[in-house]
Amino acid sequence: MKITIVAVGKIKEKYLTAGIAEYTKRLGPYCRLEIVEVDEERMPADPSPAEKEKVLAREGERLLKHVRDGSYLIVLDVRGKALSSEELAEKIDALALAGQSDVTFVIGGAFGLAPAVVAAANERLSFSRMTFTHQMIRLILVEQLYRAFKISRGEPYHW
Numbered sequence: 053m054k055i056t057i058v059a060v061g062k063i064k065e066k067y068l069t070a071g072i073a074e075y076t077k078r079l080g081p082y083c084r085l086e087i088v089e090v091d092e093e094r095m096p097a098d099p100s101p102a103e104k105e106k107v108l109a110r111e112g113e114r115l116l117k118h119v120r121d122g123s124y125l126i127v128l129d130v131r132g133k134a135l136s137s138e139e140l141a142e143k144i145d146a147l148a149l150a151g152q153s154d155v156t157f158v159i160g161g162a163f164g165l166a167p168a169v170v171a172a173a174n175e176r177l178s179f180s181r182m183t184f185t186h187q188m189i190r191l192i193l194v195e196q197l198y199r200a201f202k203i204s205r206g207e208p209y210h211w
Contacts, residue, residue: 053084055155057190059089061092061162061187062089065180072194075194085194093110100159125173126174127170144201179192
């Protein structure tokens with residue numbers, strides 16, 4: 053399976069970079085993982101709703117350019133469906149069984165996702181009703197993907 057994570061912004065904290073690198077390495081035997089970073093738009097200190105909308109639209113255009121035709125698009129959205137780790141494993145298994153070998157996850161920036169990105173999604177996924185930084189959610193996503201593949205194969209998961 054080919055999994056692409058398209059995310060706004062670069063990871064700045066070393067502990068997050070190290071964690072993402074570790075899980076990316078661990079995912080090697082299970083899938084082909086690619087992480088694509090798109091530039092984060094500069095936002096004024098106190099943006100108006102119209103300025104916020106323009107920023108999200110520009111980021112959204114850049115995000116969607118990296119979603120391949122035919123890829124199953126899952127956007128991370130606080131208003132999305134919450135899944136357990138086991139349910140995420142079942143979802144990935146179901147996609148594979150249906151012949152869907154290309155899955156793209158999209159992570160928005162600090163202000164979320166453009167409506168066009170959400171509208172293009174096959175599915176909206178929420179990891180929690182809590183708010184996490186868009187940088188931290190990238191680590192959580194790769195960890196949960198690794199856990200999902202371990203669950204699917206009945207392998208023990210220990211960190």
